[in-house]
Amino acid sequence: MAGYGLIRVGEHWNKSLRHLGAEVYLDLVSRVGEVKINKVYVSSLFAAESSHQYLFAPLLADHLGLEHVPATRVEAGDASGGIAVHEAFLSIKSGMFDSVLVIGAEKMTEHVASISTESRAKLLDSKYESPHGLTLAGTYALMMREYMDKYSVPREAFGMFSVEMHKNAVNNPYAQLRFPITLEKYFESPTTADPLKLYDCAPISDGAAALLLTSLDYGKEISDSLVEIKASSAATDNFSIIDRDSILELKSTSKALEEALSEAKVKRRNIDVLEIHDSFTIAAFLSLESLGFSQKGKTHELVLNNYFSKDSDLPVNPGGGLKARGHPMGATGVYQLVESYMQLTGEAGHFQVPDPKNILVQNMGGTGSITAVHILSRIE
Amino acid sequence: MAGYGLIRVGEHWNKSLRHLGAEVYLDLVSRVGEVKINKVYVSSLFAAESSHQYLFAPLLADHLGLEHVPATRVEAGDASGGIAVHEAFLSIKSGMFDSVLVIGAEKMTEHVASISTESRAKLLDSKYESPHGLTLAGTYALMMREYMDKYSVPREAFGMFSVEMHKNAVNNPYAQLRFPITLEKYFESPTTADPLKLYDCAPISDGAAALLLTSLDYGKEISDSLVEIKASSAATDNFSIIDRDSILELKSTSKALEEALSEAKVKRRNIDVLEIHDSFTIAAFLSLESLGFSQKGKTHELVLNNYFSKDSDLPVNPGGGLKARGHPMGATGVYQLVESYMQLTGEAGHFQVPDPKNILVQNMGGTGSITAVHILSRIE
Numbered sequence: 188m189a190g191y192g193l194i195r196v197g198e199h200w201n202k203s204l205r206h207l208g209a210e211v212y213l214d215l216v217s218r219v220g221e222v223k224i225n226k227v228y229v230s231s232l233f234a235a236e237s238s239h240q241y242l243f244a245p246l247l248a249d250h251l252g253l254e255h256v257p258a259t260r261v262e263a264g265d266a267s268g269g270i271a272v273h274e275a276f277l278s279i280k281s282g283m284f285d286s287v288l289v290i291g292a293e294k295m296t297e298h299v300a301s302i303s304t305e306s307r308a309k310l311l312d313s314k315y316e317s318p319h320g321l322t323l324a325g326t327y328a329l330m331m332r333e334y335m336d337k338y339s340v341p342r343e344a345f346g347m348f349s350v351e352m353h354k355n356a357v358n359n360p361y362a363q364l365r366f367p368i369t370l371e372k373y374f375e376s377p378t379t380a381d382p383l384k385l386y387d388c389a390p391i392s393d394g395a396a397a398l399l400l401t402s403l404d405y406g407k408e409i410s411d412s413l414v415e416i417k418a419s420s421a422a423t424d425n426f427s428i429i430d431r432d433s434i435l436e437l438k439s440t441s442k443a444l445e446e447a448l449s450e451a452k453v454k455r456r457n458i459d460v461l462e463i464h465d466s467f468t469i470a471a472f473l474s475l476e477s478l479g480f481s482q483k484g485k486t487h488e489l490v491l492n493n494y495f496s497k498d499s500d501l502p503v504n505p506g507g508g509l510k511a512r513g514h515p516m517g518a519t520g521v522y523q524l525v526e527s528y529m530q531l532t533g534e535a536g537h538f539q540v541p542d543p544k545n546i547l548v549q550n551m552g553g554t555g556s557i558t559a560v561h562i563l564s565r566i567e
Numbered sequence: 568m569a570g571y572g573l574i575r576v577g578e579h580w581n582k583s584l585r586h587l588g589a590e591v592y593l594d595l596v597s598r599v600g601e602v603k604i605n606k607v608y609v610s611s612l613f614a615a616e617s618s619h620q621y622l623f624a625p626l627l628a629d630h631l632g633l634e635h636v637p638a639t640r641v642e643a644g645d646a647s648g649g650i651a652v653h654e655a656f657l658s659i660k661s662g663m664f665d666s667v668l669v670i671g672a673e674k675m676t677e678h679v680a681s682i683s684t685e686s687r688a689k690l691l692d693s694k695y696e697s698p699h700g701l702t703l704a705g706t707y708a709l710m711m712r713e714y715m716d717k718y719s720v721p722r723e724a725f726g727m728f729s730v731e732m733h734k735n736a737v738n739n740p741y742a743q744l745r746f747p748i749t750l751e752k753y754f755e756s757p758t759t760a761d762p763l764k765l766y767d768c769a770p771i772s773d774g775a776a777a778l779l780l781t782s783l784d785y786g787k788e789i790s791d792s793l794v795e796i797k798a799s800s801a802a803t804d805n806f807s808i809i810d811r812d813s814i815l816e817l818k819s820t821s822k823a824l825e826e827a828l829s830e831a832k833v834k835r836r837n838i839d840v841l842e843i844h845d846s847f848t849i850a851a852f853l854s855l856e857s858l859g860f861s862q863k864g865k866t867h868e869l870v871l872n873n874y875f876s877k878d879s880d881l882p883v884n885p886g887g888g889l890k891a892r893g894h895p896m897g898a899t900g901v902y903q904l905v906e907s908y909m910q911l912t913g914e915a916g917h918f919q920v921p922d923p924k925n926i927l928v929q930n931m932g933g934t935g936s937i938t939a940v941h942i943l944s945r946i947e
Binding site for chain 1: 583585612615616618619620621622623624625626628629630633635636637638639640641642643644650653654657658660661662663688689690692693694697800801802803804805806810818819822823932933936937
């Protein structure tokens, strides 16, 4: 990884999807200069719904002035960003490309075509889940209720996780919800899908992020701030929660993690920061357990003991995570990787964690139907 | 390429998108056995519109029983199939995967959500083209009128191309329009977007095709019928025809072709069969010219002299092409590559061309915003 571009997550009513993409590309160029780009990957989940656009990857490549450069759009739900970077990684590995640009861009607020609960429900099984009224939040609510019942978990733990994310986001200039919340505020917030409260859920967001991947040789030519992708892996699970042995295990995450650790030849204890997919607080808890950084049903104890706080030994989502940085679905994975790049190159400013060497990034689609895991390392 | 699965293109009202995908996978398994699969790519343009399904790649992987296998959906308009194979090719090249399955699957007829002219117009620029009433067929109609005027081309030439495609499709058991047409019938057909007649246009289609890509070593283990992908390339052009120097040049095609020839180290004269993207007859003419197999404005002369007939030295679309095999948009590129694989392994039955060694396959998105080109060679 050799460079990045970002725009603050938020409600960008006055900017089109291509505008967001162009803005982060220009931000990237302002940092690394006008470098050679051989290939583009674009991750955008809702381009056809919110912006009436198929072929958004070639459109964006043209809009950026990248003449004739091949451009592929990747769709993997809200794991689109992580999967796009995974595909970009493979294309560099193939030896056919030196320099590959990934742009994640998403519009969820749009005057006549804002992304609805029904649109998001297309992330569920269109035969066995969504037609029966199940929604994305509704599915996570089922998981949360089961989790709370099975392990006698107090709500405070979920609230504290949310409080922590908001606290982190205050220091991240690119975050959407840059305000602290209290446990009281969490409890007072409306119920979205019982037992989920508003502050258990990531917001509706627009945003875009750009990441430049290069071969090591070309990277050295153009940048002094390189980060190594030590592992890039992906795995799927039974699509519908109905088919899973347990709705409290995210097997796509544990499988992708296992492969990433073996590919990177690192141990869990070498990981200094975790960047996880907290689309809902329960998603965060289950992710931490499926990644093996917390025991089953014990995450609340760690959270209540500030084990994952920004100033702990194992900070989780120092930029505020999906919960408070925001969750522009198709772009989220790219944000996660860009923020981790910033941490490893010491560019994270007020949300910088002291001196991290290895960061693990987990990006999940839907209810965990697919997960992308990356392990990033500082180049000494 | 080590194996394939197919279903006849048509109107599959009683089959869901996942059903189509499963059927071609089972067809593939019946040919090559239950082989190892490390990764899946899925190309389907309209999954979210016709089947209310995001994350269709992980869904299909699960539906096929491919436990935990990573699965990526690629969207590049009606070039999705060719681009999916391109990405699969890169992932094999990366050395990280031995055996990669590509499934193209498309439903364009669906009881409550058939794909409309408006849906297809999302293949145009959502800011400068479609909002002003331009449609996909309308854009090709502009190209056709300009072509006919500029080069004084008789309509017969377009008609004859269509007649030829229908003739070829009669012998292809997987083709949708397995009936011959006459020039008279062509002229009598209704006008869709002047000057396009119905028989200038590919039909609305459902369909699915599966293709297995492997490393050479693993391919030898599992199959006696291997085909080499000598080149796999992609390129983009100015997205909107408004921005192009000429609306009669498909620069994404000429650029991708140029790269493919240099990658494969073959000359045009070594190509024995052309498989081209004839979504409209004018698209075929411009493709042949942009690929350099015909001079600008001269294609009609070659067509009228049967230069591209199935029994000529340079057959074009011996299976009937998009025009008559059908055009299930996201799956089309996979069909093209599967049919070419069948030709090179001598499995094309009644639509077999005698003894081809090299086949060139061109698959285009929208109005030529992106093109994938493959050069396939028999392994002696």
